[in-house]
Amino acid sequence: MLGGPRPEHARDVPTRVAVDLLGGDSAPDAVLAGVAIALRRDANLHVDLIGPPHLTQLSQLGAEDVAERRRVVPASQVVAMDEDPILGVRGKPDATVGVAARLVRDGAADAMVSIGSTGAAMAAAVFTLGMLDGLSRAALLVTVPAAQGPVVLLDVGANVAPAADLLAQHALAGAAYAQVRHGIRDPRVGLLTVGEEVGKGDRVRRKTGALLAALPVSFIGNVEGDDVPRGGAADVVVTDGFTGNILLKGMEGTYAVLSTLVAQELARHGEPARQAVAAATAHLHPERNAGALLIGVDGVVVVGHGASSAGAVAACIAQAATVVRDGVLPGLRQALGTLLLRCGPGPSGPVPVSRVAR
Amino acid sequence: MLGGPRPEHARDVPTRVAVDLLGGDSAPDAVLAGVAIALRRDANLHVDLIGPPHLTQLSQLGAEDVAERRRVVPASQVVAMDEDPILGVRGKPDATVGVAARLVRDGAADAMVSIGSTGAAMAAAVFTLGMLDGLSRAALLVTVPAAQGPVVLLDVGANVAPAADLLAQHALAGAAYAQVRHGIRDPRVGLLTVGEEVGKGDRVRRKTGALLAALPVSFIGNVEGDDVPRGGAADVVVTDGFTGNILLKGMEGTYAVLSTLVAQELARHGEPARQAVAAATAHLHPERNAGALLIGVDGVVVVGHGASSAGAVAACIAQAATVVRDGVLPGLRQALGTLLLRCGPGPSGPVPVSRVAR
Numbered sequence: 123m124l125g126g127p128r129p130e131h132a133r134d135v136p137t138r139v140a141v142d143l144l145g146g147d148s149a150p151d152a153v154l155a156g157v158a159i160a161l162r163r164d165a166n167l168h169v170d171l172i173g174p175p176h177l178t179q180l181s182q183l184g185a186e187d188v189a190e191r192r193r194v195v196p197a198s199q200v201v202a203m204d205e206d207p208i209l210g211v212r213g214k215p216d217a218t219v220g221v222a223a224r225l226v227r228d229g230a231a232d233a234m235v236s237i238g239s240t241g242a243a244m245a246a247a248v249f250t251l252g253m254l255d256g257l258s259r260a261a262l263l264v265t266v267p268a269a270q271g272p273v274v275l276l277d278v279g280a281n282v283a284p285a286a287d288l289l290a291q292h293a294l295a296g297a298a299y300a301q302v303r304h305g306i307r308d309p310r311v312g313l314l315t316v317g318e319e320v321g322k323g324d325r326v327r328r329k330t331g332a333l334l335a336a337l338p339v340s341f342i343g344n345v346e347g348d349d350v351p352r353g354g355a356a357d358v359v360v361t362d363g364f365t366g367n368i369l370l371k372g373m374e375g376t377y378a379v380l381s382t383l384v385a386q387e388l389a390r391h392g393e394p395a396r397q398a399v400a401a402a403t404a405h406l407h408p409e410r411n412a413g414a415l416l417i418g419v420d421g422v423v424v425v426g427h428g429a430s431s432a433g434a435v436a437a438c439i440a441q442a443a444t445v446v447r448d449g450v451l452p453g454l455r456q457a458l459g460t461l462l463l464r465c466g467p468g469p470s471g472p473v474p475v476s477r478v479a480r
Numbered sequence: 481m482l483g484g485p486r487p488e489h490a491r492d493v494p495t496r497v498a499v500d501l502l503g504g505d506s507a508p509d510a511v512l513a514g515v516a517i518a519l520r521r522d523a524n525l526h527v528d529l530i531g532p533p534h535l536t537q538l539s540q541l542g543a544e545d546v547a548e549r550r551r552v553v554p555a556s557q558v559v560a561m562d563e564d565p566i567l568g569v570r571g572k573p574d575a576t577v578g579v580a581a582r583l584v585r586d587g588a589a590d591a592m593v594s595i596g597s598t599g600a601a602m603a604a605a606v607f608t609l610g611m612l613d614g615l616s617r618a619a620l621l622v623t624v625p626a627a628q629g630p631v632v633l634l635d636v637g638a639n640v641a642p643a644a645d646l647l648a649q650h651a652l653a654g655a656a657y658a659q660v661r662h663g664i665r666d667p668r669v670g671l672l673t674v675g676e677e678v679g680k681g682d683r684v685r686r687k688t689g690a691l692l693a694a695l696p697v698s699f700i701g702n703v704e705g706d707d708v709p710r711g712g713a714a715d716v717v718v719t720d721g722f723t724g725n726i727l728l729k730g731m732e733g734t735y736a737v738l739s740t741l742v743a744q745e746l747a748r749h750g751e752p753a754r755q756a757v758a759a760a761t762a763h764l765h766p767e768r769n770a771g772a773l774l775i776g777v778d779g780v781v782v783v784g785h786g787a788s789s790a791g792a793v794a795a796c797i798a799q800a801a802t803v804v805r806d807g808v809l810p811g812l813r814q815a816l817g818t819l820l821l822r823c824g825p826g827p828s829g830p831v832p833v834s835r836v837a838r
Contacts, residue, residue, distance in 0.1 A: 160797040347733065351733035351734040352733045352736070363674070368672060369705065373734040376734040378706070439593050
């Protein structure tokens with residue numbers, strides 16, 4: 123490719139990716155090391171390193187064998203994580219993300235990658251590359267490798283509080299992506315919310331549900347958080363960037379924790395394996411931790427999943443009993459009372475006392 | 481206890497839990513089986529089964545050995561999942577959740593458990609039991625068994641769109657709970673949002689951050705989705721019930737998917753174990769799936785985590801290259817165009833065409 127016309131499917135064509143060297147928690151080291159790995163894995167890959175030339179020391183790459191597929195494109199400015207991304211991109215014409223976006227716009231690179239400020243990458247991309255027809259704002263999309271097939275999830279961080287019409291746009295975009303990228307002819311689109319019944323969720327969700335039902339896609343209705351890692355319910359899951367980001371990170375963190383435990387356990391035990399793994403991960407099992415405490419009412423109330431198994435019900439009951447025996451409620455009254463006293467008076471305090479009469 | 485005064489710590493005291501037999505996806509079977517398990521595990525547990533007497537057939541329990549610690553309390557009505565919970569509870573005086581709540585209020589039971597409509601359980605509890613001082617609305621709280629110690633997470637479903645002052649109340653309640661239940665003297669409280677920097681998130685989060693900073697708790701600032709399963713950052717994580725519910729279910733689903741894979745793999749291979757487990761779970765690894773596609777801009781843009789490792793950066797790059805080679809962008813233009821055509825015209829359509837000029 124290298125800026126040429128883009129054929130529909132061409133896995134062996136040279137491809138150039140512009141990589142932002144600045145930004146990210148451990149840039150540029152992680153970025154440079156990642157570039158080296160990518161280049162070694164893919165003989166048709168070319169990389170533009172966008173950043174101050176002094177950072178692109180070839181020694182850091184330790185990869186003379188791939189040097190000819192690496193090019194340095196100087197850029198000296200960076201939009202910091204705590205900087206306003208739009209002002210930052212507008213005010214810094216030589217920012218790495220802006221330079222990268224222009225390379226893509228001009229056909230000198232095929233794609234750009236940044237692990238710096240997401241907002242800055244978005245702003246640079248939107249300003250420089252423009253939008254696809256039909257979309258007023260971009261979303262961040264991931265494909266989650268769910269148990270029952272890929273699930274396209276969007277938005278995972280671009281728009282923290284989108285209106286319903288933007289969510290509907292993103293549903294279209296996600297469905298289109300699922301068709302193109304995953305070969306799903308008629309993708310099932312689900313709206314992420316807190317219950318399957320129509321109307322579950324907040325006002326935005328209710329309004330979005332009505333809009334999605336009118337779209338020319340197979341809208342299957344509401345889906346819930348676990349439908350994303352499990353898959354099977356919807357091919358495309360639409361949500362706001364706030365919820366999507368937190369869900370995604372929660373899934374990733376869970377994976378990291380669990381897989382670390384598995385690896386540690388197997389390294390130690392080797393053979394007996396199955397029981398050992400089960401024992402090591404048992405305390406993380408959702409069933410064992412079933413049941414939510416209804417905090418705030420003057421009594422012990424445990425609420426479980428509607429889909430609770432027998433084991434989960436037993437856990438709910440055991441939890442309720444333990445809470446009672448440990449004197450949680452009287453302790454809670456006391457601890458809360460102490461904290462309230464320390465809040466002091468004041469009309470703008472966070473604790474309006476509106477006690478519901480029995 | 482059985483309705484008597486509640487000592488501060490008394491693990492061996494008889495305790496009575498009122499269990500709602502109606503509601504839940506597989507009630508009453510799962511509930512009855514769960515009761516039997518719980519009773520066998522805990523010799524000091526007593527259970528009130530709240531439901532129509534014909535449902536409490538003792539044969540379903542198959543547990544004559546625990547029969548004397550089981551009592552049937554008749555209640556014939558149920559508040560359905562798709563019913564308005566407040567109207568349902570008010571209009572059905574003989575609903576199981578209402579009967580259960582009254583048993584707790586009157587001291588005939590120490591706690592109640594329901595896996596039916598969450599809203600109905602909440603409404604019955606609030607109406608019947610009243611609120612703790614200082615709290616205007618209840619939250620659903622769970623303790624997540626995080627890698628680095630327990631994390632108290634609330635709300636996980638009670639209030640889908642709380643105002644900042646309610647979140648501040650729940651922060652207090654969560655901190656109090658962490659003190660009492662987990663013995664954490666000075667719990668660190670974090671606000672769940674989409675970035676560590678102050679001000680990250682939506683308007684409610686910004687307002688809440690300011691309120692939490694003024695509370696008499698150790699507010700450590702923002703935390704992110706993966707801080708919940710990982711732990712270590714905060715002992716108490718505060719969020720709205722919409723986000724918390726989806727996060728929790730996402731973590732649970734991830735656990736279920738991963739642990740199923742682990743078990744399957746170990747059952748098949750037994751000895752080699754470690755590599756087998758790693759291979760079976762590799763496709764779920766967040767690093768391998770690193771990088772979000774910025775969908776909506778007219779170009780290929782991949783955005784990675786700020787904390788990307790070298791491997792994650794390489795994955796971002798490889799993803800960008802693959803997207804280019806597979807012709808995703810031109811395909812996307814086409815697919816989206818087709819969908820847009822099918823949307824037809826109309827002023828109230830979800831797709832305002834506001835193309836950003838290059």
